[in-house]
Amino acid sequence: MKLKSLLIGLGLMAGVSLAHAEEPFKVGFVYVGPVGDLGWSYEHDRGREEMQKFFGDKVKTTFVENVSEGADAQRVITQLAKAGNKVIFTTSFGFMNPTIKVAKRFPNVVFEHATGYKRAKNLGTYTLRxxxxxxxxxxxxxxxxxxxxxxxxxxxxxxxxxxxxxxxxxxxxxxxxxxxxxxxxxxxxxxxxxxxxxxxxxxxxxxxxxxxxxxxxxxxxxxxxxxxxxxxxxxxxxxxxxxxxxxxxRDNWAPYYIKTVQQVMDGTWKSQDFWGGFHDDMLxxxxxxxxxxxxxxxxxxxxxxxxxxxxxxxxxxxxxxxxxxxxxxxxxxxxxxxxxxxxxxxxxxxxxxxx
Missing domain, CATH: 3.40.50.2300 (Response regulator)
Known part of the structure; x- marks a missing residue:
């Protein structure tokens, strides 16, 4: 009985999930401005909030605001990858080269870069018309x-x-x-x-x-x-x-964030160049x-x-x-x-x- 109790405590008995298997799916965001800019970064963060609300406890989001385009961006993106985020959205054109550098180092993380044009197997791009x-x-x-x-x-x-x-x-x-x-x-x-x-x-x-x-x-x-x-x-x-x-x-990012995170969770995500506009209510x-x-x-x-x-x-x-x-x-x-x-x-x- 003591052995059985020990195995249960360690999560090693059949049918018992390990604690980390129940952890929420982590998603990170990097913003060039403050979330209170009432413009670009504000709307990306509204999209993040709506995506978080859609998934509830299944997803945990993190954002970093006021990130300079360049070496600072590469440091922040790297930290988010090391912190266990499975998807990282980098939301400004100047984050393009830092994102592709970090994506090469973390092939099991999905990266999505807004407004750029460089892609990789684990890096997609998205923008609005x-x-x-x-x-x-x-x-x-x-x-x-x-x-x-x-x-x-x-x-x-x-x-x-x-x-x-x-x-x-x-x-x-x-x-x-x-x-x-x-x-x-x-x-x-x-x-x-x-x-x-x-x-x-x-x-x-x-x-x-x-x-x-x-x-x-x-x-x-x-x-x-x-x-x-x-x-x-x-x-x-x-x-x-x-x-x-x-x-x-108005930029409406929520539909794209919800769709992309769902695809990654389902294992159906593929790198692409996505453009949204008035047709799909993203403008x-x-x-x-x-x-x-x-x-x-x-x-x-x-x-x-x-x-x-x-x-x-x-x-x-x-x-x-x-x-x-x-x-x-x-x-x-x-x-x-x-x-x-x-x-x-x-x-x-x-x-x-x-x-």
Missing amino acids: TYEGRYISGVTAGLLTKTNTIGYIGAFPIPEVIRDIDATYMGAKSVNPDVKLKIVWANTWYDPGKETDAANALMDQGVDVLVQHTDSPAPLIAAQKRGVRAIGQASDMSKFADKAHVFSV QLSSINPNLPADVRAKIDQTYQGVKSGTIQPFKGPITDNTGKVVVPAGHTLTDEELAKVNWYVDGITDKVPN
């Missing part, structure tokens, strides 16, 4: 502007931001042939002070509709103070500028302002339906860049692989792509 939202933003800005000058606050000149600038301008140009686009680089994903400065610099140049590719509501707040319009980024930013806010393009137009003119609201709805259904394809040729080169021939629509490497401005944008 944010250019869909930018195209609608451009159409709206082109209709609303009275100065024929709209502005774009860029974070860093990576393919995602460059193609979204192009989509914004092409959308605006489709309804306003006289529109001009001015760009200011904040050189940060999240810094309310720098984002405010960028917004004011654009408004000083006559911009009266702002589009942002940074993560705080600071540009919206600055726009409201100066009586111009602005479009929210990543999350619903309407509460920060009730008059200036046009709408926000959403949030809080369209009722103070918009009726014709503008109607055009927003029409453009949204066209983009969602695929009848409007922003990167369908012919498209010429601003050096006169045909970058998308007639009859061709950029593939996802090509979209991931856009490094040119479309014809009509007078700036040069930064190195």
Whole structure:
């Protein structure tokens, strides 16, 4: 009896599960900004929370916020792998090389990197078709502007931001042939002070509709103070500028996080390059302002339906860049692989792509 009791205590009797077999499935997240940025990292964390709620006690999540893109990211990702996380989501473009380095060291861990293009057997990529939202933003800005000058606050000149600038301008140009686009680089994903400065610099140049590719509501707040319009980024930013806010393009990551974790738990996960958009509700137009003119609201709805259904394809040729080169021939629509490497401005944008 003593031996039987000892074996039961050690979990070695048939039908008795070892303690570690009952431990929750661990999932880690790495964020470039604070979860309170009210933009990009905030929405990734909302997706994490919804995924956690979906699985309940079966899953335990961990996140690390404010992680610099570079050596610090590699250290954090390594720590999460060593801590027993079975899936690790790294959620910023600058985490791409650190993620692939760590993935090589931990072949039994699944890694998922947002917005990048490097993959491996245990490393997949995922992103949103944010250019869909930018195209609608451009159409709206082109209709609303009275100065024929709209502005774009860029974070860093990576393919995602460059193609979204192009989509914004092409959308605006489709309804306003006289529109001009001015760009200011904040050189940060999240810094309310720098984002405010960028917004004011654009408004000083006559911009009266702002589009942002940074993560705080600071540009919206600055726009409201100066009586111009602005479009929210990543999350619903309407509460920060009730008059200036046009709408926000919200990122909805929860469906992807739930699906991916389930696949890993089931043993069906395979490395892939995933793109989500309006079609699968991973992009959403949030809080369209009722103070918009009726014709503008109607055009927003029409453009949204066209983009969602695929009848409007922003990167369908012919498209010429601003050096006169045909970058998308007639009859061709950029593939996802090509979209991931856009490094040119479309014809009509007078700036040069930064190195």
